[in-house]
Amino acid sequence: MGSFWFLISASWRNRWIAQFRRARSPRYAIALVVGILYIWWFLFRPTGQQGATSALLSRPSETIITLLVVLTTMGTWLFGSDLLALAFTPAEVSFLFPAPLSRRSLIAYKLIRAQIAVLINSLIWVFILRRGGAEVPSLLRALGLWTMFSTLNLHRLGAALVRTSIGEHGRAGARRSKVAIVAFALVVGTLLVAVGRAAPQLLAADGLGAFFHVLDGVLATPPANLVLYPFHAILAPTFAHTTAEWGRTIVPAVVLLALHGWWVLTSDAAFEEAAVSASAERARRIEALRERRATGKVQAPAATGLTLRLAATGHPGAAIIWKNMMCLIRTSQLRLFISPIIMGLVMGFAFSGGGVRREPAQVVMISALILIALLLLLGGRMIRNDLRHDMLNLPLLKSLPVSGGELVLAEVASAALPLAAAQVLLLIVAYAASLFVTTQAVAAPMRFALLVSGPFALLAINAALLTIHNGIAVLFPSWIRLGPTVSGGVEALGQNALSFIGSILTLGLGLLVPTFAAGVVYSVLRDQQAFAAAAAVVTGAVVLGAETYAVVLGLGRAFDRSEPLAV
Amino acid sequence: MIAVRELMKLYGDFTAVRALTFDVGAGEILGLVGPNGAGKTTTLRCLAGIIAPSAGSVVVANHDIRRAPIDAKRALAFIPDEPHLFDYLTVDEHLRFVARLYGVADAETRIPPLLAELELTEKRRSLPGELSRGMRQKLAIACGLLHDPSVLILDEPLTGLDPAGMRRMRATIAARARAGTGVILSSHLLHLVEELCTKLLVIRRGESVGYGTIADIMSTRPELAGRSLEDVFLALTGDGQT
Numbered sequence: 001m002g003s004f005w006f007l008i009s010a011s012w013r014n015r016w017i018a019q020f021r022r023a024r025s026p027r028y029a030i031a032l033v034v035g036i037l038y039i040w041w042f043l044f045r046p047t048g049q050q051g052a053t054s055a056l057l058s059r060p061s062e063t064i065i066t067l068l069v070v071l072t073t074m075g076t077w078l079f080g081s082d083l084l085a086l087a088f089t090p091a092e093v094s095f096l097f098p099a100p101l102s103r104r105s106l107i108a109y110k111l112i113r114a115q116i117a118v119l120i121n122s123l124i125w126v127f128i129l130r131r132g133g134a135e136v137p138s139l140l141r142a143l144g145l146w147t148m149f150s151t152l153n154l155h156r157l158g159a160a161l162v163r164t165s166i167g168e169h170g171r172a173g174a175r176r177s178k179v180a181i182v183a184f185a186l187v188v189g190t191l192l193v194a195v196g197r198a199a200p201q202l203l204a205a206d207g208l209g210a211f212f213h214v215l216d217g218v219l220a221t222p223p224a225n226l227v228l229y230p231f232h233a234i235l236a237p238t239f240a241h242t243t244a245e246w247g248r249t250i251v252p253a254v255v256l257l258a259l260h261g262w263w264v265l266t267s268d269a270a271f272e273e274a275a276v277s278a279s280a281e282r283a284r285r286i287e288a289l290r291e292r293r294a295t296g297k298v299q300a301p302a303a304t305g306l307t308l309r310l311a312a313t314g315h316p317g318a319a320i321i322w323k324n325m326m327c328l329i330r331t332s333q334l335r336l337f338i339s340p341i342i343m344g345l346v347m348g349f350a351f352s353g354g355g356v357r358r359e360p361a362q363v364v365m366i367s368a369l370i371l372i373a374l375l376l377l378l379g380g381r382m383i384r385n386d387l388r389h390d391m392l393n394l395p396l397l398k399s400l401p402v403s404g405g406e407l408v409l410a411e412v413a414s415a416a417l418p419l420a421a422a423q424v425l426l427l428i429v430a431y432a433a434s435l436f437v438t439t440q441a442v443a444a445p446m447r448f449a450l451l452v453s454g455p456f457a458l459l460a461i462n463a464a465l466l467t468i469h470n471g472i473a474v475l476f477p478s479w480i481r482l483g484p485t486v487s488g489g490v491e492a493l494g495q496n497a498l499s500f501i502g503s504i505l506t507l508g509l510g511l512l513v514p515t516f517a518a519g520v521v522y523s524v525l526r527d528q529q530a531f532a533a534a535a536a537v538v539t540g541a542v543v544l545g546a547e548t549y550a551v552v553l554g555l556g557r558a559f560d561r562s563e564p565l566a567v
Numbered sequence: 568m569i570a571v572r573e574l575m576k577l578y579g580d581f582t583a584v585r586a587l588t589f590d591v592g593a594g595e596i597l598g599l600v601g602p603n604g605a606g607k608t609t610t611l612r613c614l615a616g617i618i619a620p621s622a623g624s625v626v627v628a629n630h631d632i633r634r635a636p637i638d639a640k641r642a643l644a645f646i647p648d649e650p651h652l653f654d655y656l657t658v659d660e661h662l663r664f665v666a667r668l669y670g671v672a673d674a675e676t677r678i679p680p681l682l683a684e685l686e687l688t689e690k691r692r693s694l695p696g697e698l699s700r701g702m703r704q705k706l707a708i709a710c711g712l713l714h715d716p717s718v719l720i721l722d723e724p725l726t727g728l729d730p731a732g733m734r735r736m737r738a739t740i741a742a743r744a745r746a747g748t749g750v751i752l753s754s755h756l757l758h759l760v761e762e763l764c765t766k767l768l769v770i771r772r773g774e775s776v777g778y779g780t781i782a783d784i785m786s787t788r789p790e791l792a793g794r795s796l797e798d799v800f801l802a803l804t805g806d807g808q809t
Contacts, residue, residue: 307657312666312674319667323653330655396651398617400668401640560636563618565578 004109012116022478031476038502042128057129060212062239063219066231069152070187071342076159077184104265107157111264114153122146124498129238140246144237147253151234154260161267187227194224230256316402317410324385324414331385340378344371361436368430372423376458379419380466381500386411387470387559391482395564405556412470412552416462423458427451445530453537460541464510464548467555468503474555474562510547514540568593568749569614569643569718574623576609576773583609585773586623591718591749591766596740598764599753602804606773607753608648611722614751615645628717641669644711648723648753650703652695658682658706659691662713669714677713684739685709686732700727708736718749725756737763761796771804 022028088096088110096106122145126138129145136144195202198218205211218224225232233256236249306329310322348367390397390411397407431451434440442450472480518540525532569591576584584606591597601607612618614625616632616639625632628642656664659678666674682688685705695703704727711719724740725733740763744750754760760767767784769777777784777799784799785791791799 307660310663310667312663313670313672314667316668316670319664322667323656323664326660327653327655393651393653395612395617395647399615399640399645401637402668403637561619564612 004105004112008113008116019479027475028479031479038505039498042498042501057239057241059216060209062232062235063212063216066219066228066235069231069235070191070228072152073155073159073184074188076156077163107265107267110157111154111261114157115150118146118149118153121149125238128497135242136240136246137243140240140243140250141238144240144246144250144253147250147257148234148238151253151257151260154257154264158260158264158267161264190223190227191219194218316400317406317413320402320407320410321414321417324390324411325418327389328383328385328414328418337382340371340374340382344368344374359437361433365430365433365437368426368433372426372430372458375419375423375426376461376465377500377504379422379462380415380469380503383415383419386415386466387473388480388482391473391477394477394562398562398564403556404559405553408470408474408555408559409549409552412463412466412548416459416466419466420455420459420462423462424455427454427458443530446533449530449534450537453534453541456538456541460514460544460548461507464544465503465507467548467551468506468510471551471555472503474559477562511540511544513547514544517543568595568628569751570624570626571614572624574610574613574625575621576606576613576618577621583773584613584620584770587768587770587773587775588623589766589768589775589778591751593717593747593749594744595766596744596750596752596764597766597768598760599751599768599770600755600757600760600800601770604772605770605804607770608722609773610770611645611647611720611751611753615643615720616640617645641714642716643718643720644714644716645720646707646711646722646724648726650695650707652703652706654695657692657694658687658698658709661706661710665710665713671714674713681709681713685735701729701732704728705732708739712739712743716748718751719743720751722753723755724752725754725759757796757800769800769803776803 020032023032096109122142125145126142129141130138195215195218198214201214202211202218205214219228233249233252237246237253240246240249308322308325308329310319345367347370348363348365387408400407402410428451431447434442434447440447473482518536521539522532522536525535571587571589574584574587575582587610589597599607599610609618613620614627614632616625616636619633625639627639630639630642632639652661653664659682662678662681663674665671666678671677679688682691685708687702687705687709690698690702695706698706704724708724719740721740724736728736737759740750740752744763744765752760752764761781764781766779767777767781768775769784777787781796784803785796788799788802791802
């Protein structure tokens with residue numbers, strides 16, 4: 001264990017020293033100052049407001065997060081996407097696997113290393129939730145969060161081990177894993193039956209609050225509450241509102257954590273083989289990846305007959321977009337879209353109550369609109385077929401006869417175009433559904449105006465948001481995780497939340513001028529409201545597009561100056 | 568084909584490449600040799616436009632790599648020692664991608680013989696992950712040769728190839744040079760350099776310690792007359808006991 005601690009602590013120390021040394025560069029120094037100010041503003045600034053954080057600790061929040069945890073767990077078991085949770089770095093495989101260490105020691109090392117991310121994540125959430133208005137001291141909240149994240153991390157690793165066992169031993173492996181598989185099937189089946197039985201009440205629910213009240217009631221009564229007990233037990237200390245409640249709930253949570261630890265450490269899956277295989281897979285995919293980014297999940301590309309045609313002549317930027325489309329087709333991870341789709345459908349269903357009898361067309365319309373919003377906010381994190389992936393191929397990209405500006409533009413377009421296309425499709429679905437809704441909140445001419453102008457806005461916002469993501473990859477490649485996927489696992493939730501909110505805030509700044517321009521156009525043309533709205537949206541989109549293009553050209557110059565050693 | 572003048576590359580206080588000057592004409596093969604850490608890869612990356620020189624100039628087919636990088640890059644091909652490939656593109660798609668980037672209008676007629684020459688025809692629908700190290704190297708070479716570059720820059724081109732592949736690779740390099748391509752070849756395999764190269768540039772700690780034909784370089788150390796290129800190389804780079 002001493003050698004593990006030495007390896008982890010020395011790596012951690014050296015990594016941070018190397019990261020801070022980068023701050024000698026003016027660009028990184030400015031980013032460091034901005035980052036510190038942002039973290040202070042986000043986590044530490046004094047504020048009397050409790051609204052948002054109180055809502056995070058509310059009962060509906062707990063219900064939603066419980067369901068999200070169930071969904072995430074389901075994804076882990078059904079899609080096996082976390083198999084690479086077993087992956088070690090090539091150096092670890094070279095040094096640790098031939099060393100006289102037991103399998104249990106290797107797993108323990110993996111768990112210890114994951115604790116760094118778990119602890120950081122717990123700290124971030126303690127600061128976010130400390131304004132929640134509850135009387136639970138921060139230290140106890142931190143313990144609750146640590147227990148929750150550690151258990152979920154152990155579950156992720158355990159699931160990967162079980163799936164490995166199935167893969168290695170076929171039926172025998174499946175038999176050994178049958179308890180976990182049966183338990184999981186029981187949870188999902190029971191929830192589906194419970195929600196199915198309550199369908200009439202859910203359908204009759206009047207508005208969002210009532211919908212979640214009914215759903216919460218369903219999930220809080222047998223049999224759903226029985227199968228959800230382990231999930232509630234894990235989350236309960238985090239959502240406790242009083243110290244007494246925390247004291248009551250922490251014991252079952254710790255017991256579950258201990259059980260998970262026992263489960264993982266005593267797993268007899270062919271750990272080394274799977275770990276070596278997972279490590280080799282990751283190494284092959286991200287050979288340039290350094291140790292500091294070594295916990296990502298990677299989807300191996302699938303060779304399919306599907307290909308897109310590419311003419312031999314024409315603008316070279318089209319070749320970059322074509323290449324990235326092939327990347328999207330062959331490496332897209334459908335599981336990433338499951339949660340937003342389910343969230344969109346549930347929220348669409350809940351929002352479409354509104355005091356009148358729920359109409360199917362209204363549910364479709366609102367679900368489609370919510371999905372558009374979710375794709376706008378989360379789409380850039382779900383697909384990364386742009387420079388966030390391609391910066392790993394920096395030497396190759398820089399040897400191509402394409403200017404930096406053209407290349408960055410093509411890379412941004414590679415992700416923005418498919419996202420905008422999906423959103424436009426959803427917009428058309430929403431508009432078509434709106435034609436069948438009997439009670440209209442928005443007049444027909446205005447709906448048509450938004451249908452016509454919406455695609456401009458969607459394309460511009462996607463391009464702007466993805467330019468922000470790509471800009472970070474170009475300007476600060478050594479401070480972010482490059483590669484085809486975002487940081488994996490619940491233990492990275494806090495860091496992901498920080499970067500997500502940061503990018504939205506940056507977009508907000510970028511939207512100031514376009515919004516002003518749109519407002520001017522609308523006020524000038526306001527006599528014809530529908531036309532004015534369409535003109536304002538298009539104007540805002542054009543201004544945002546121009547801003548984005550200017551930023552892309554600047555990033556192109558930065559790309560031209562970037563060097564492989566910086567990645 | 569390629570003219571390098573006073574090329575310098577600094578990383579902070581560290582000088583990776585210092586005042587290198589050399590030329591490679593049509594049909595010439597320049598061997599770039601030096602011990603580990605001498606600055607060979609940095610030099611090649613500067614020539615390929617991957618990293619910007621701190622000072623000096625690199626002119627490829629009459630295009631300055633800093634003033635007209637696109638035109639210069641269009642005239643050259645850089646094949647690194649570690650093949651950088653896109654995991655999600657097949658062999659065939661890699662070549663189509665390169666064809667579009669370099670505007671190779673007759674790609675459809677060029678690709679089949681190139682695949683055959685490098686024994687990749689049967690693997691044309693395979694992803695890089697399904698190829699051996701040698702096959703991946705061959706694919707990188709095919710991508711470099713597709714647009715018929717005026718200057719070919721090769722960093723350890725025989726790495727990962729089997730004996731037959733090495734022989735074919737040597738033949739390919741020689742054939743390209745005979746066809747008028749200027750070739751820069753970096754390798755630790757001195758017998759390869761001796762066999763193929765018409766000129767040699769020996770660098771040590773980023774500086775040139777020998778430049779010219781092999782005969783020219785041998786003549787700079789008359790005390791080593793009759794000894795092998797390896798002995799001369801070790802003497803020039805300070806690693807040998809003479």
